Amino acid sequence: MLLVFTDRTTLLSALPPGLTGAEIGTAGGDFAQAILDRSAPARLHLIDPYRFIDSPDYLPDMSNVDDAEGERRFRFVQDRFATPIASGQVALHRAASPKIAAQFDDDYFDYVYIDGNHTQSAVAADLDAFDRKVKPEGLIMGHDYVAHPGAKALNFGVVEAVNAFVKKTGCEFLMLTYEGAPSFILAKNRGSPLAQRLVSAVLSSMIPAVAILKAEDKVMGQWDVCNEQGERMRTLLAFR
Numbered sequence: 001m002l003l004v005f006t007d008r009t010t011l012l013s014a015l016p017p018g019l020t021g022a023e024i025g026t027a028g029g030d031f032a033q034a035i036l037d038r039s040a041p042a043r044l045h046l047i048d049p050y051r052f053i054d055s056p057d058y059l060p061d062m063s064n065v066d067d068a069e070g071e072r073r074f075r076f077v078q079d080r081f082a083t084p085i086a087s088g089q090v091a092l093h094r095a096a097s098p099k100i101a102a103q104f105d106d107d108y109f110d111y112v113y114i115d116g117n118h119t120q121s122a123v124a125a126d127l128d129a130f131d132r133k134v135k136p137e138g139l140i141m142g143h144d145y146v147a148h149p150g151a152k153a154l155n156f157g158v159v160e161a162v163n164a165f166v167k168k169t170g171c172e173f174l175m176l177t178y179e180g181a182p183s184f185i186l187a188k189n190r191g192s193p194l195a196q197r198l199v200s201a202v203l204s205s206m207i208p209a210v211a212i213l214k215a216e217d218k219v220m221g222q223w224d225v226c227n228e229q230g231e232r233m234r235t236l237l238a239f240r
């Protein structure tokens, strides 16, 4: 695994144009906008139910907004992406994952980016449902690979779900971004042109990266180092 000392938005520029992708959990569309601006996909599916989810383990997550706010966000995103929706570049699905996965053919996506419900069972369900929807040479990515106390207070289980998925499927934990809320990048086939292109883009750029051998299961903690105002200065990762 490469620990890359950059953020998820910068890394998007390493994706080639013309891919077919999905973002699971779109909210106001800030990262979707970055995907469009930086990687010029041929087709981008945005998936979000935009409604309150009455599930006890998802209640502490502040992304689980009430129905009125969900409606406001849905309309905002409809307006925000009106032009790419009209051109067919973007498809907005007001629906919950993983159920919607069944609507897509197997091997349809070049990549998916999972950033919806962050509980362990929900992330595991998203990974399982979209695995076969992503091409054998594709990427499975997602946000908030964090296991610090703040994340645990929100019932995040991304680290546990992703590590179990990697162990189960044998896919490659290709990269982890180094930021407050790191993104994970899994390659279904580490030798695929897409995975290799991403690695080459990082290694041939000025982005520092550290190779961590056999990192799966090894992230035991993350700590934010803050200044006196409580602003995050840096994040430390610990491996065992």
Ligand SMILES: C[S@@+](CC[C@H](N)C(=O)[O-])C[C@H]1O[C@@H](n2cnc3c(N)ncnc32)[C@H](O)[C@@H]1O
Binding pocket: 023, 024, 025, 026, 027, 028, 029, 030, 031, 032, 047, 048, 049, 050, 051, 053, 063, 064, 065, 095, 096, 097, 098, 115, 116, 117
């Ligand atoms: C952290 S926000 C997404 C932020 C967005 N990816 C970004 O970076 O700009 C999480 C979103 O996931 C959505 N969500 C929750 N459960 C979901 C599900 N089952 N399928 C898809 N989206 C879901 C929530 O409605 C919320 O808008």
